[in-house]
Amino acid sequence: MSDHLFVGKSIPRTIEADKVTGKAVYIDDMKRPGMLYGKILYSKYAHATIKSIDTSKAKKLTGVRAILTGQDIPDVRVGFLRDQTVLKKDTVRQFRDEVAAVAAVTPEIAAEARDLIEVEYEELPAVFDPFEAMKEEAPLVHEVDARGRPVKNNILPLPWKFEAGDIEQGRKDSAYITTDNVSTTWVNQCCMGTSGCVAEFDNSNNLTLYNQTNVIFGHIGRITEYFSQIGLKGKKIRVVNAIVGGSFGTKLDTDIYEFISIQLALKTRKPVKILFDREEEFRALPPRQPAVFTIEQGCDKEGRLTFRKCEAILDNGAYTSWGATTPSVMIMPMSSLYRVPNVLYKATCVYTNNIYCQAMRGYGNPQATFAVETSMDTLAEKAGIDPAEFRMINRNRSGDETPMRLKITSCGFEECINSVKEKLNWDEKKGKQKGRGLGMASLIHVAGGARVTRSDGHGMMVKVDEYGHVDVIESGTDQGQGSPTVITQIVAESLGVRPEDVFLTFGDTALALWDAGTHASRHTFMAGNAAVRACAKAKHQILDMAVEHMPKIIKGGFKRKKRKDPDFVEPELDYGLIADPENLDIRDRMVFPKKDPDHPYFRIPVSQVLRQGLLGSGESKVVVAEAFYDPPTEMLDRELKGNLSKTYAFGTTGVEVEVDEQTGEVKILNLVAAHDVGKAMNPTLLLGQIYGAAYTGVGYGLTEEIKVVNGKVMNPGFRDYQMLTAMDVVPIEPVIVEPVDEDGPYGAKGVGEPGLVPTAPAIANAIYDAIGVRIRDLPITPEKVLAALKEKG
C-alpha cells in the first residue's frame, strides 16, 4: 500500500486552477444567447388570502417579456409532501411565498416590474410557534392535504418513531437518570455563491437546466414528475452544473425558483436565469431545520448507558422540504452514538407560518448530537464519572451492531477520545480552572454512502484516448470539497497515468451515469470505489492492447534501428513475458512486465500502445470503461432500522474555552478535532474539510442564527447574520485517525460533514466546566451566558 504514487499524497488542486484565475464559470457568470432574467415577487404577509393581483403596470414596462401569477400556470403541487404550488394562487402561508414572477431583458427591469405588481391581501391569523401550532385552537396552516382532503391539525403526516429494546427495563436498570431540554435554531447555509439556475427549452420542449445542484439526477426525477402534470410528459431533461459556489445542503431539493425559471422559459421560449441576491438567499432559501428536544438518559452504577428516550418537535415552517426528513438522520446518533441498548425516539414536525427548512451540512445530526452530547455530560456528572471516561465506557467498537442495525466496521472512536484528552491536557485541567473549561463531544456519521433512495449507486465512465489522456465522466458534483483532485489521484493511481493526464467532467446528466447525489459525505467513498472499478476495466483493455501491439512496437523499433545502423543485432527476447495481460502492469505512463519492470525493451509508454490500438494494424479499438458502484447496504425498513451505509465515521471534538463572567463572552482557546477518516486520500484537502466544518460548527455553537420574528427574517444579510470572519480566530488542531477501511477506495471513508457535528455541544460542555452554567439553546450568545450566570447568582 505504501508505494502509491498519488493516493495519500497532498497533491495540489492544480486541476482547479480556473478558480484562482477568475476563469471558473459559476451560475452568476453563465450567459446563454437571448437569455432573460427572472425575478420573483414574494408575499407581504405570513398568512393571508390573495384577493387580487394587478400586473398591468408591470406589463407596460419596456423590456418585460413575461409576467406569471398562480392564475397563469397549471395548479400543480410540488415538494416532498406535495404541499405547495409553484406560484401561490389563493393563499400565502409564509413571507417567502412566491406570488408572481417576471422575466425581462435585464435583471434591473425584471426587478422594477416585480415591484410594480400590486397584490391585495387579506391577512389571516398565523401561528409561529410549533407548540402553539399543535394546540387544537391554532389556526390551520393548511386547510387540506395534498389530495384535497381536509386536515384537522398542523401536525405533518410524517410521524417519526424509532424503538429498540425496552425503555422501562432500561429505566429499571438505571442507577442514574437525567432529563434535558435542548433546542437549536435556524441557521443559513451561507453559500458564498447564491442560488440560481438557467432554464432553457429546445424547439421540441426538451429542457436543459443549467444549475448548481449536488444531486443532478434528483432534479430529473422531480422535474419529470412535474412535466408529466403540465403537459410535457416524456420530454427529455438535462441538468448541467456550473461550478458550484458552495452547497452545504442547499442544492439537494428542487427549489421553487427552479420551477419558476422553467415556467418563465416555457412562456417566453427563451433561456431564463434566476439568481438570488443575498437578501433573497436569507429570506427565501430554506435554512437548517430547528428542533426542540427532550432527552432522557440513564446509566448503571458502572456508567453504562441503560436507555435513551428522546422526543423532538420540529418547526416545519409552512411547507415541506428535506428539513422534515432530518429526523431520519437523527435516528443515527439517537440510536447509535455510544452503545445504548434501549432507545425510544419520536419526532413530530409541525406546520407553522415560519420559513420552511431543508438540509444543511450534517443534515439532522448536529441538532441531535447537541441533544445527546448535552445529556451525556449531565448524566456523567450525576453518576460522578469524568465525562471523557463516561464516553470511553460507552463508545462504539468495531464489530458492534447498533440498535438501528448499523454494522460498525472500522472504528477509531477510542483513539479519537484519547487524542482529544491528551491534546487538551484533560486530566490535569478538567474541572480545575476558574473561568476556563474543557468539554468534549463525539459523533457518528455515515461514511460509506447512505441508502436513502432505492439505489445508492454511483456511476463513472473512463475514456482513454490515443495520447494517453484520460477523460473521466463523473456523475457526482464538485462543490468545492476537493473531489476533482481526489478522483484524479485515484484515477491516476489506478490507471498508471499522471494526474496531469486526467480530465474530469462533472455534473452533466446527459453524459454521466446515474448517481444518488453528492451528499451524506458519500462522494469520495462512492466515486472512489466506482473509479477504482472503472479504471480496472479500462486498464484491462489497455493491457489487452499491449499484449497485441507491444511485440509489433518493439520489433518495429528494432527494424528502424537496423535501417539506421546496419550493424545492429536484434536481441533475443522472451516475448512470453508480455504475452499475457495478467503479467503486465502500467505505472507512471509506462507499460511493463510485472516480473521485470525495468526491462530494457519491454518498458514502453502507454500512449504508444494506445495509438497502435486505434491506428495500428489489426482491429481498431478505443478504451472506454464504466462502473456503477452500489454498495451492499440496506434501506431503512418500516421500523427505521437497517445498515444504510457501508461504513461509519467517528470523531471527537474537544475544546477549551475562556468565559468572561462579566459579559458572557466565550473565547475558544483550543479546539481539537479528532476524526476517524479511514485512509486520508489527500491529507491537505482532508484538513480543509475538518477546518471548514469545525469553523461552521463554532458559528453554529456561538454566533449564528436567523432571527425570525412573526415569520419574518429580521437579519437578511451578512451584516447581522453572524457568520465568523477570518479575525474570529479559532485555533483548530486536527487529529487524523486512520483505521484503514476495507470497503473504502484505498481504505478511505467520507468526512465532509462530521467536523461540524460535535462542535457546538463540545463548546456547551466546556462552558459548563468553566462557569457552572449550561446553555441548552443554540447559539450560545453572550446574552444567554450572562443571563444564566445572573440567574445562578
Next chain:
Amino acid sequence: MIDYDYKKPESLEEVFSLLKEYGPKATLIAGGTDVMVNIRNTKKAPEVLISLRGLKDLRYIKKNKGYHIGALTTHRMLELSELVKTELSALYDGASRIGSVQVRNVATIGGNICNAAPSADTAGPLLVLDAQVVLEGPKGRRNVPIAEFFTGTYKTVRKQGEVLVEFQIPAEMGHFGSAYWKHSRRKAMNLPILGIAVSLKLDDETITDARIGLTVAAPTPVRAYKAEEFLKGKQLTGDVLKEAGKIAASPECCSPRDSIRGEAWYRREIIEVYVARMAMLAAEKIKNR
C-alpha cells in the same frame, strides 16, 4: 428604476454652487459606503450625486496647536497613522474596527459622522476627544462641538448647503489617555451592539478630567455626563470605575433599546463593565507614554 447623474467638482466653491443649484435633489458622496448601500436598499436615489473625492486636500491628519483631521480622511489612513494610534487612541480603536480593510480604504470619517448612525464607530471616540466639527458653506465656516452635532438618528445640524470639512481636536486632548470598545459578537464586519469610549486625564492616581461617549445607547451618540462628573477628582480604583460604569449605564445617561443586535438589559450590562475597562485602558495609555 434607479437613475441619477453625478458631478465631480474639484473645489469647495464648485461644491457650494452645485449644492445651491440642485438643493435637496443632490446628495454628497464621499466614500459612498453609506450612500451606495442606501440607494440599493431603499431603491431610491437622489437626482445627482456630488462626489467629494475630487477634493484631494481634505484628506489629512495634522498636528499643529491642536489636531486637524480632514473630512475626507479615510478610516484606513486613521488606522495607519502613528499619531492617531498613540495620541488619539480611542479614534484609532474606532476607525480600525470599521467594516473591513476594503471599506476602510474608501469610507471617510466625515461620512461616518454626517451619516449620523447611532452606531457610528468614530462618534464615541470623537465625543471623548472633544472634537469640533468644522462646517463650511458659501458664507464661511462654523465650528460645532461634536456633542451638539447630532440632533437625532441620521440627523445633524449640518445645513443643506454646508460641507463638513474638518475635525479639530484640542491640543489638550494629547494629554488625555483614551480608548474605545466596540462590543460585537464577532471581531470584524460588524456594527457595534454597543460602543464605549472613555478619555481621562490623571494627576498621579487622581482622575482630574474624564469623558465618556456611548453609541447605540440612545438615538444619537451621547456623552455620559453624570458618570464623568462622578469620576472627576476621584482616585483611579476598581471600585470608583465600577461605580462610574453603573452611573453611565443608568437611565440618567443612556436609553438603550432592544433590537435584533442586542437586548437593552444586556447593553446596560456592557456599558457598566466596559466603561470601567476602557477607563482602565485609557489610564494605562497615559502611564505607558
Next chain:
Amino acid sequence: MKKVSVSFTLNGDPVTAEVPVTWSLLKTLREYFELTGAKEGCGVGECGACTVIVDGDAVNACLYPVFEAEGKSVMTIEGIAGEDGTLHPIQTAFLENNGVQCGYCTSGMIMSAKALLDQNQGPMEDEIRTSIAGNFCRCTGYVQIVEAIEMAAREME
C-alpha cells in the same frame, strides 16, 4: 438612463467604458469588460467576493461607483498572472495549500491578499487575518487561506 464614459487602466491596459452612471465598478467589470472573476456575493460591501485593487488598495467593487474609477488603475484577478499564464505566487499557494474550495470567495480573497503583500512584505498572521476579514469564506475556515498567504509571502520575498 444617463451614461458616462470612464477611462482608466484595467490590468495594465488603458480602457474606456461607456456605461450607465448608476453602474458600479463591479457591474462594469463583469458586464462591460466580461471579467467575471470578481463576484457579487452581496452587492453591499459585506462579503468581499467583489474585491479588486484600485490604485494599490483593495476595495469592494460593488460599492465603487464606476465614475470614481476615472483615471485610476484597476487590477482584477484576471490581471495578476503572467502574460504567459504563469500563476502569481499567491494563486499557486492557494492551489498548493488548499486555500480554495468552492472558489467563490477566491478571486476576492486573492486580491485582498495581493493588496496586503504589495504593501507589506512580511505580514504577521494577525495582519493577514485583518486584511481578509472583509472576505467571507464558508468552506475553508480560513486556516489554509492564511497559511497560503504566508506561503506566498515567503515565495515573494
